Amino acid sequence: MDRKSNPKLSDGTLLSDLINLETREVKMRALSDPELFELEMERIFAKTWVFLGHETEIPNKGDFVVRDMGSDSVLMARGADGEVHVSLNVCPHRGMKISTHDVGNTMTHVCIYHGWAFKPNGDFIGAPVEKECMHGKMMTKQELGLKKARVAIYGGLVFATWNIEGPSFEDFLGDAKWYFDTLWCRTDKGMEVLGPPQRFTIRANWKTACEQSASDGFHVLTLHRWLSEVGPYRKPGSEGGGGDLTPEMYGTEVYTAHAHTMRCIELDRKIRRLTGKDPSELSIKEKLEALPPPGITPEMLPEVLRRFSDDQLRVMAWRPPQVGNFFPNGLFEFVYIPSPDGVIGVMALHAYVPKGPDKLEFVNWILAEKDTPPELKAKMLRLGVQLLGTSGMVEQDDSDTWPHQTLAAKGAVSKHITMKYQSMYENNRLEGWPGPGDVGDGFTKDDTQWRWWEYWYELMTAEN
Amino acid sequence: MLQQLLEPTPLPPSIKANRIPSGSDTYNEVLDFLYDEAEMLDNLRLGEWAELLTKDLEYNAPLRHTRSTSQFDQTYSRNVQHLHENYGSMLMRVKRITDTKSAWGEDPPSRIKRLVTNVRVYRIDDSDDLKVESYLLLTRSRFDFDYFDLIPCVRHDILRREDGALKLARREILLDQVVIGTPNLGVIL
Incomplete structure (x- = not known):
């Protein structure tokens, strides 16, 4: 059993002074303090998977x-x-x-x-x-x-x-595995990278990227608003046109004990658009045929159907995990992008590698199933490059935001103000949701990101 | 099969015998094209710049790797790239900046200088297109930061004459950095 410790910084500040577990606040100082960075490298990156x-x-x-x-x-x-x-x-x-x-x-x-x-x-x-x-x-x-x-x-x-004698990888994944299997283990042959990863440097603390990666839904509405202004999420004329990303905010959010989290965004609107039918009248198989998971074609579906339980397939056809993280510094995206060629899936993985308290390296892999037809792989790759990573039209906005947070974490006054995670799910469990873990239903909230900080705190105060 | 689909069309070689000498009319016209293009981009005249592009545009920036001297020709990766664009996707990049109020990665915009040098122009066998190689040093100043992000690269372009004017039909951007030292390539190279 871990004994708890409460590290003291050289000016006497205790780690527990930087986080308020009751009001769900984290002091900005925690973002880029050099002493905390050293502790993070020892207590998080040298300990977890x-x-x-x-x-x-x-x-x-x-x-x-x-x-x-x-x-x-x-x-x-x-x-x-x-x-x-x-x-x-x-x-x-x-x-x-x-x-x-x-x-x-x-x-x-x-x-x-x-x-x-x-x-x-x-x-x-x-x-x-x-x-x-x-x-x-x-x-x-x-x-x-x-x-x-x-x-x-x-x-x-x-x-x-x-951590040679530490917890197993399965233990580390915990309840997330039930969901992650539906992403990473969908086909018999498995996935492949479509090439080496993109790499670029951002002058920001690793946690600015990683706490966002723990399923921050709200930022999409504002920071990525272009998606609905001229981008792929501009609504068709039949739905009123114009820019509103609000519908993309509904679904289920899952957060697990080890701070692996995910946003399971509802597909019903897309399926209705594609089939002209009420999704509730379609079977799981019909829904997956209308909108297969990223990188899966209707021809590949029988294999997918064979590999999963009915409960998992229900989630895959209804509210599949689309973005999320694995603690401490991984992010995944399995997104369905409307395009002139129909809905194209994009699958990407990021690592936000800490390079000192004020710098991170953004590493971006683009993937597909090995069995995905080459033409589809090429489309997925292009869309992935255009939206994500180095030049990605979505993620270039993130990369310009994190450095400002990192700078603010150094202000004599601003380092004491807090980041707040006070938007909470009031109904924690959706009736009939088949998956494990902590689950929030409806419009996105802060619970997933707060879990990230809770687990960060747990590891930072653990003493073996 | 997959490699062919993922990778851009190979560029024609720069053949020494096809070199168009510095100072010739064609060379000067190309130079003016590159200078004018840099001026448009530096001054956010992106819509005007988009008119310089041909409809079959290929616009790419391969990844780079650190490898041994003997593997110098294997330091580029052209399946996953930093930019992998066609005409439609370049127009989307332009529209994102010109037609929205939320292209935050470049709003407020960087102050940028595109310094174009080392320009070499080649005729292409069996084609009226021109192959142009140039060095580009892009200096990027953001917000009140007192440092510049530098993006040095070589550009291999194909220019084509359409309705009497030169247009950009291909561009491959060969970046020096393995780990790009600017937070995004939200700027046009």
């Missing part, structure tokens, strides 16, 4: 990519055993970065400083001039490998943790 990428990025033995687990660089590599391994990208000899490349293939990672060599799984192979034994005799070769993380593959996603 961290999302690193997708196994289809490294399909062959020896393939590797360099990624970040919090403030640490790691090698994510496929070993001679065909398995994915994650090791600290730091030489145990003198601390040089082992791979200075972003991506590649090798069975021998050789440090360019003194030539120590390592396998893709992190094992030490040896140092130059073997007979002179550069590494000495005090430690065995087994002890001189790269520091290895514990790895979990879920639906092709690669997660790792330094």
Whole structure:
């Protein structure tokens, strides 16, 4: 059982002074305090499972990519055993970065400083001039490998943790798994990345992006209003035309013990538009045929129907998770975008990598099912690039917002004002909602984001 | 099959024998085109800029990777890119800025200079189009920030004469940075 601690910052402020659990407020200072950042790296990023990428990025033995687990660089590599391994990208000899490349293939990672060599799984192979034994005799070769993380593959996603004896990945997912299975595990062959991730830097604290990623629905109404002004969510003339994103705010929001959250946005309006019929008169199968999940074609549906329970299929056809997060720093989007070619699904994954208290790296992967027809993959990719990530017309507005919050977190006065999460669901459980977790029904609220902060606080005050 | 669908049409090669010399009439016309284009974009005359685009426009910015010297030609990725646009999607990007009151990523707009240099113009075999290579250094000043975001890149363009005037039919933007050092590419390169 974890003993509780209450870290004290150097000016005497207690962590508990920064968050009010009763009134659901967080002081701005928490956003970008350098001491808190160090604590976050130790207590969150070195403890929980961290999302690193997708196994289809490294399909062959020896393939590797360099990624970040919090403030640490790691090698994510496929070993001679065909398995994915994650090791600290730091030489145990003198601390040089082992791979200075972003991506590649090798069975021998050789440090360019003194030539120590390592396998893709992190094992030490040896140092130059073997007979002179550069590494000495005090430690065995087994002890001189790269520091290895514990790895979990879920639906092709690669997660790792330094918490070798800690909770299992299944425990970490908790109630979210029931929903996440309907996203990541929809087909027998599974998903693939459509290419390497986009990467760009934002001068903002990682939490500005991540607390938003915990299913902030309200910001869409204002920050992303262009979507209904000229963008794909402009209503058709039959529905009055013009710009109002309010209908996109209704549905179910799910939040789980470990702060994985999701917005399950209702599809009924889209299905009515596509079929001309009242969705309540259609079967689950008919609804999924009219509007299949992103990347799924009607031809692929029988496989999807076979893989899930009736309860899961009901959610997939009615209120599927469309945006959400996995704690601490992952965001996913499985959105249905109206386009001249019909509704096109876009599937994207982000990691918001902390790069110091005032900087984050935005990493954006675009995915599809392996079995998605190539023409559809190409459309999904284009729409994904146009709306999300580096140049995305939606997300460029987010990227301009987070730096201002980060700056405000430093003002002598503004660092003491609070971010408020006081919009609460009053009916916490929708009658007949089949899925687990905490559930809010109706118009979007703040409960999902508040859960994010609650779990942040729980980890920051946990002491093993 | 998938690669063909995901990746843009390969650009024609820049053949030395096809180089159009600096200072020639055609070269000067291209130079004026690039300078005028930069001026329009720097001054938010985006609607006017959109009229320079052909209807079959391909406008792309590949990703970049850090790899070894021997793999220098493998540092670009053209399946997922930073920009992967056609005529319709470029018009949407323009409309988002000109026709809405909520394109916050560029409202208030950045102060931008597009410095165009190192311009080389090539004839293309079996075509009247021109291939143009240029360097672009885009400096971006946002809000009251005292630093500039810099976006250095090489642009490979295809210019085509339509109704007597040059138009942009293709652009590939080769960015130097692996991790783009500006919060978004909400600006036109």
